[in-house]
Amino acid sequence: MDKRFVIDNSVVMAWCFEDETSPYADFVLDSLKNMTAIVPSIWPLEVGNVLTVAERKKRLNEAASNKFIALLSELPIIVDQEPPERMLREILSLARKNQLSTYDASYLDLAMKRALPIATLDDRLIAAARQNDVRVMAVNLDL
Secondary structure, three states, X not given: OOOEXXXXXXXXXXXXXXXXXXXXXXHHHHHOOOXXXXXXXXXXXXXXXXXXXXXXXXXXXXXXXXXXXXXXXXXXXXXXXOOHHHHHHHHHHHHHHHOOOHHHHHHHHHHHHHOOOEEOOOHHHXXXXXXXXXXXXXXXXXX
């Protein structure tokens, strides 16, 4: 069994904010004890954007952001690299087909390309994954 999965930023950021945590997000975090997550190349920018906006809105301070970044750096999360041409063509097409943002489509594309399940809290991404025969990581997943 492949011990990898694609993780969407909706799950990752739930670990940062107490009011966004969920049993599913906790399960996915616990799964990283014996599995590896893969994310698209846009992921670090997405994390940074959420943290920056949260700091501006006073949801957290710089020290809390830095602590969260340190936590992420200790987790087995691999950033997949894609050539820009592929991102512009195939991911844009996938976004159009599934009515997703190109950001969300990049996670779906990675799961499709690697034949891996996806962990997400995003309802639209869950629906698109199912429409494209991508398994959505479930709490009862046999690890």
